[in-house]
Amino acid sequence: MDLQRNLKLTIAYDGHDFSGWQIQPDRPTIQGTLVSVIEHLTGETTLPQGSGRTDAGVHALAQVASVSTQSSIPLLNFRKALNDILPAAIRILSVEEVPPEFHARKSAVAKTYQYRIHRAEICPPFLARYVYHHPYPLNEALMIEAAGLVLGEHDFTSFAAVDPERKKPEREREDLEVNNVRTIYSSAWHRHGDDLIYTVRGSGFLHHMVRNLVGTFLMVGKINVTLPDLRRILEARNRSAASATAPASGLFLLGVEY
Amino acid sequence: MDLQRNLKLTIAYDGHDFSGWQIQPDRPTIQGTLVSVIEHLTGETTLPQGSGRTDAGVHALAQVASVSTQSSIPLLNFRKALNDILPAAIRILSVEEVPPEFHARKSAVAKTYQYRIHRAEICPPFLARYVYHHPYPLNEALMIEAAGLVLGEHDFTSFAAVDPERKKPEREREDLEVNNVRTIYSSAWHRHGDDLIYTVRGSGFLHHMVRNLVGTFLMVGKINVTLPDLRRILEARNRSAASATAPASGLFLLGVEY
Numbered sequence: 001m002d003l004q005r006n007l008k009l010t011i012a013y014d015g016h017d018f019s020g021w022q023i024q025p026d027r028p029t030i031q032g033t034l035v036s037v038i039e040h041l042t043g044e045t046t047l048p049q050g051s052g053r054t055d056a057g058v059h060a061l062a063q064v065a066s067v068s069t070q071s072s073i074p075l076l077n078f079r080k081a082l083n084d085i086l087p088a089a090i091r092i093l094s095v096e097e098v099p100p101e102f103h104a105r106k107s108a109v110a111k112t113y114q115y116r117i118h119r120a121e122i123c124p125p126f127l128a129r130y131v132y133h134h135p136y137p138l139n140e141a142l143m144i145e146a147a148g149l150v151l152g153e154h155d156f157t158s159f160a161a162v163d164p165e166r167k168k169p170e171r172e173r174e175d176l177e178v179n180n181v182r183t184i185y186s187s188a189w190h191r192h193g194d195d196l197i198y199t200v201r202g203s204g205f206l207h208h209m210v211r212n213l214v215g216t217f218l219m220v221g222k223i224n225v226t227l228p229d230l231r232r233i234l235e236a237r238n239r240s241a242a243s244a245t246a247p248a249s250g251l252f253l254l255g256v257e258y
Numbered sequence: 259m260d261l262q263r264n265l266k267l268t269i270a271y272d273g274h275d276f277s278g279w280q281i282q283p284d285r286p287t288i289q290g291t292l293v294s295v296i297e298h299l300t301g302e303t304t305l306p307q308g309s310g311r312t313d314a315g316v317h318a319l320a321q322v323a324s325v326s327t328q329s330s331i332p333l334l335n336f337r338k339a340l341n342d343i344l345p346a347a348i349r350i351l352s353v354e355e356v357p358p359e360f361h362a363r364k365s366a367v368a369k370t371y372q373y374r375i376h377r378a379e380i381c382p383p384f385l386a387r388y389v390y391h392h393p394y395p396l397n398e399a400l401m402i403e404a405a406g407l408v409l410g411e412h413d414f415t416s417f418a419a420v421d422p423e424r425k426k427p428e429r430e431r432e433d434l435e436v437n438n439v440r441t442i443y444s445s446a447w448h449r450h451g452d453d454l455i456y457t458v459r460g461s462g463f464l465h466h467m468v469r470n471l472v473g474t475f476l477m478v479g480k481i482n483v484t485l486p487d488l489r490r491i492l493e494a495r496n497r498s499a500a501s502a503t504a505p506a507s508g509l510f511l512l513g514v515e516y
Contacts, residue, residue, distance in 0.1 A: 012382060012383050012384075013383050014383040014384055014386070059383075059384070083380065088381065088383060088386035088387075088391075089383045089386065090383060091380050091381065091382065091383050092380075093380060122341065122349050122350075122351060123346065123349065124270060124349065125270050125271050125272040125317075125346060125347045125348060125349050126270075126272055126317070126388060128272070128346035128347065129346075130384060133346075
């Protein structure tokens with residue numbers, strides 16, 4: 001049983017009751033929960049590597065993690081056994097065996113996020129955990145126009161979190177790359193009933209980048225930031241140029257491409 | 259300001275984190291939360307009367323409560339102010355002034371409940387609080403047929419909770435009527451994607467009645483109870499004749515008619 005297998009887990013989670021993806025002492029996290037259940041199932045102490053961290057309250061439809069294991073449990077049984085012991089807020093959608101060189105973060109070539117703003121005057125209680133409720137006036141046409149301005153390759157420093165408190169080891173950090181240049185392949189707002197939804201696909205995202213983009217688009221919608229302002233903010237490469245970070249509840253990691 | 263007004267509140271709630279509708283010391287309940295926020299807003303101690311209790315974990319799209327108040331706050335402001343201080347899991351959908359004789363429970367002439375069973379192998383984490391996840395084989399055609407057997411006027415004692423521990427004052431109890439006879443106007447299962455949904459409308463419902471009906475329909479779907487068995491259970495007028503109570507998470511009070 002000395003066979004080491006590299007597994008790719010695809011994971012959905014309701015992030016509301018978790019302190020984000022990354023394992024932390026004495027706090028419920030997605031990664032920490034996975035460490036516990038894998039240890040419970042296999043007896044091994046592993047550290048599943050996510051495609052990136054998601055913050056407290058952020059959700060995922062298809063986060064990806066890679067984990068190395070000596071367990072010989074068949075893949076389908078592995079998935080079922082993990083789901084049997086995981087809380088209902090975390091579901092393993094699939095378990096696949098991948099080549100040893102596959103790494104959920106380093107091998108990722110693109111990611112897609114979605115941000116959901118609920119526009120009705122009263123937010124249904126069943127949506128409150130999964131949206132940002134903003135019933136106030138917004139010029140949505142301007143926001144739709146603004147979304148296109150971030151397309152392409154840019155230095156996104158203006159939209160990256162300034163995290164003096166982050167003291168995690170380098171290898172644990174999502175934004176391993178030495179610079180803040182990322183490429184946005186698609187960026188668009190659309191309406192779906194009472195929801196105003198932003199979908200963005202890019203080569204990678206800096207910490208808080210999607211929520212900072214959404215916060216700035218909201219300022220555009222409130223006519224506090226013009227489209228030329230938005231171009232200047234992007235070009236400033238300075239976090240203090242952009243707007244507030246939009247709340248975590250509306251953000252979903254939709255998927256990761258390899 | 260001696261004007262006493264009788265208000266009809268229509269309320270949606272996510273019951274997952276509450277110990278049911280009815281106020282209890284040291285436990286979060288919907289009624290108890292309303293008492294607090296109304297007191298905070300008006301300075302009055304009131305006891306909103308619900309159309310009926312819902313159990314811990316049961317949800318409502320449109321529960322109705324009546325409450326008497328001396329507050330002269332305009333109705334629209336009253337609704338907005340309550341929503342501003344209520345947790346996001348409880349939303350006041352409307353506040354209307356009604357005649358003094360209106361009572362949310364005593365004046366109700368019909369109620370509709372829905373019960374949602376999620377049939378996919380993996381339950382999305384975003385649905386887990388709002389469904390009963392049952393991915394195992396069920397003869398759904400038989401369940402659909404069985405639903406019709408409870409239509410009309412019956413003594414539903416076989417589907418009423420036996421609650422020796424219930425020591426609440428009579429006036430607080432939903433099943434005030436001296437007998438267990440109720441009329442079911444419609445009762446049907448239908449499929450909506452991966453959800454198998456039971457919708458039932460009746461003159462009133464005994465404690466646990468919808469969940470006990472669903473529990474028995476599930477036994478029909480598992481071929482452990484035949485349609486003639488179901489008729490015998492109904493006629494037995496004895497709780498021990500029927501099956502287990504289905505979990506609370508799948509149950510929604512859809513609305514109350516007056």
